[in-house]
Amino acid sequence: MTAFWTEADYDEHERIEFVHDRESGLTAIIAVHSTHLGPAAGGTRFWHYPQAEAAMHDALRLSRGMSYKNAMAGLPMGGGKAVMLLDSKNTKTMEMLHAFGDAIDALCGAYVTAEDVGASVQDMVTISERTRHVCGLPAAEGDAGGDPSPYTAMGIFLGIKAAVSHRLGKDDIEGVHVALQGCGNVGSGVARLLASEGARLTVADINAERAKALAAALGADAVSTDDILSVECDVLSPNALGAILDDESIAKLSTSIVAGGANNQLRNGRHGAMLAERDILYAPDYVINAGGIIDVALEYLAREQGKPCDIDEVRERIEQIPVRLREIWNESEESGLSSDIVADRMAQKLIGRG
Numbered sequence: 001m002t003a004f005w006t007e008a009d010y011d012e013h014e015r016i017e018f019v020h021d022r023e024s025g026l027t028a029i030i031a032v033h034s035t036h037l038g039p040a041a042g043g044t045r046f047w048h049y050p051q052a053e054a055a056m057h058d059a060l061r062l063s064r065g066m067s068y069k070n071a072m073a074g075l076p077m078g079g080g081k082a083v084m085l086l087d088s089k090n091t092k093t094m095e096m097l098h099a100f101g102d103a104i105d106a107l108c109g110a111y112v113t114a115e116d117v118g119a120s121v122q123d124m125v126t127i128s129e130r131t132r133h134v135c136g137l138p139a140a141e142g143d144a145g146g147d148p149s150p151y152t153a154m155g156i157f158l159g160i161k162a163a164v165s166h167r168l169g170k171d172d173i174e175g176v177h178v179a180l181q182g183c184g185n186v187g188s189g190v191a192r193l194l195a196s197e198g199a200r201l202t203v204a205d206i207n208a209e210r211a212k213a214l215a216a217a218l219g220a221d222a223v224s225t226d227d228i229l230s231v232e233c234d235v236l237s238p239n240a241l242g243a244i245l246d247d248e249s250i251a252k253l254s255t256s257i258v259a260g261g262a263n264n265q266l267r268n269g270r271h272g273a274m275l276a277e278r279d280i281l282y283a284p285d286y287v288i289n290a291g292g293i294i295d296v297a298l299e300y301l302a303r304e305q306g307k308p309c310d311i312d313e314v315r316e317r318i319e320q321i322p323v324r325l326r327e328i329w330n331e332s333e334e335s336g337l338s339s340d341i342v343a344d345r346m347a348q349k350l351i352g353r354g
């Protein structure tokens with residue numbers, strides 16, 4: 001593995017912890033990008049990385065993304081992320097989770113973990129047996145915490161409505177055609193909310209059965225994953241993988257708006273500008289998909305302060321997502337800069353790196 005400070009993704013990260021525990025076999029990286037606004041919060045990704053460089057790349061890039069996301073969501077939290085390097089069978093044991101909990105605890109609250117790809121609520125419970133600096137724990141009815149995806153979906157739904165109003169001048173989404181890529185936890189939640197207000201939906205998932213079942217339940221159309229990006233629609237909502245907006249896919253888009261929850265949708269820096277050149281309104285992913293981190297961060301902060309987890313505050317903060325998006329789009333139109341650049345600059349200012 002090369003030195004992290006020579007990595008292209010190194011961005012003045014405050015600390016990078018390499019964790020190895022011989023007894024359990026745990027190998028992990030904890031990246032703290034910024035604690036300017038508070039403890040660095042961001043989930044742990046459990047993944048089999050054929051090359052260790054890819055794990056470092058993920059930790060550096062995703063932790064910076066969390067700094068931006070938490071700052072733009074108005075949370076008193078910095079940004080961090082951890083990756084646990086699993087073997088090719090994705091072996092994850094209680095002993096590894098305990099050793100990982102000990103490593104987080106040794107950081108004395110500088111880093112707070114939660115669920116990410118490959119993690120379950122139960123994993124967070126196991127980690128919490130060794131440290132209190134963990135969120136996304138099971139929540140009682142009406143409390144913040146638990147599975148963050150319904151809150152992520154709620155924020156994306158409100159963001160889509162704001163985009164439709166901003167670009168199409170329509171204050172409801174009745175009859176608005178949304179093409180939705182990915183019918184998992186987030187995508188299916190967004191689809192249900194859209195359907196409940198009369199949007200027309202076309203959905204796709206690599207798990208074709210999942211897409212068909214969702215389409216049947218909501219009266220939507222299901223298409224293949226090859227076709228979803230070129231469906232003629234009002235809104236394209238990516239809720240599957242990152243890096244789906246590249247030279248090839250952007251050339252095929254037939255939409256006025258891109259607004260969805262997948263992290264890191266733009267393959268690289270120039271693709272935000274390409275969307276703007278095609279006059280497609282883009283909702284920066286880390287702004288529109290912040291509902292889940294708002295939920296679990298408030299769960300953590302309430303617990304630390306010995307207060308009840310206030311679900312109304314979660315909702316109020318999620319309702320600020322469209323406000324923030326409008327600010328970005330207005331600034332983008334005034335400055336001529338693409339919305340992803342405007343969002344990055346706002347976030348950098350908020351974390352003291354403007």
Ligand code: NAD
Nearest residue numbers: 148149152182183184185186205206225240261262263292
């Ligand atoms: P998930 O695993 O529940 O769902 C992802 C879905 O995408 C699956 O149904 C999968 O089959 C499908 N998929 C994968 N590749 C695809 C492709 N090429 N075309 C179409 N479908 C494909 O995950 P999720 O929790 O719903 O998260 C979805 C996205 O949202 C991810 O990028 C995640 O990082 C991001 N995100 C999630 C949350 C959250 O609260 N869960 C928060 C912020 C961001």
